[in-house]
Amino acid sequence: MHREQSLWALRVHRFGQRIEAMPAGFGRRWRTKLYWLLFRGVETLTGISLPKECRIGPGLRIWHFGGIFVNPATVIGANCTLRQGVTLGNRVEDGPCPVLEDGVELGAYAQVLGGVRLGAGCKVGAMAVVLTDVPPGATAVGNPARVLPQVAPPVDAASSAPAGSPGISEAPAALARG
8 A cells, every 4th residue: 555645545535534424522523633634644745635525436546646636525436537637626616516427537637627427437538628517428528628429339340241251250261261
């Protein structure tokens, strides 16, 4: 764990959430002070700001830590991926924040701002600025981000060959027999 700095931020985030679940009293007060000390230390050392108030699902992956800011009101689903320089925040003070559904991937320096929803399994390209919702499974790129049209998977040439003609896998053997 000492080499994977993103785990430090996740550990401190989970510690903060456990403190929030404790009953009020002296134990919670001193642990909150310890949390803030750890939070600021990890934020300074790693450049990752994951406050205890944000809701994060299991399996969050942070690749290439540094410059990652998550607003406390943000919701991140399970198995999401953040890369360096990602910002998840609001557009105006006390405004709505993003909701990332399960399996969302954000490219380097992507910015997701405002009360937008990123659908399950969608991808956001590097340096994209997302200001509107992205549907599940879609890819968004650009500034401001636009959703790319989904391309149908390529048709398998072997299955579309006319009857009696060699398919792709049969052609090399037919050429070799010559």
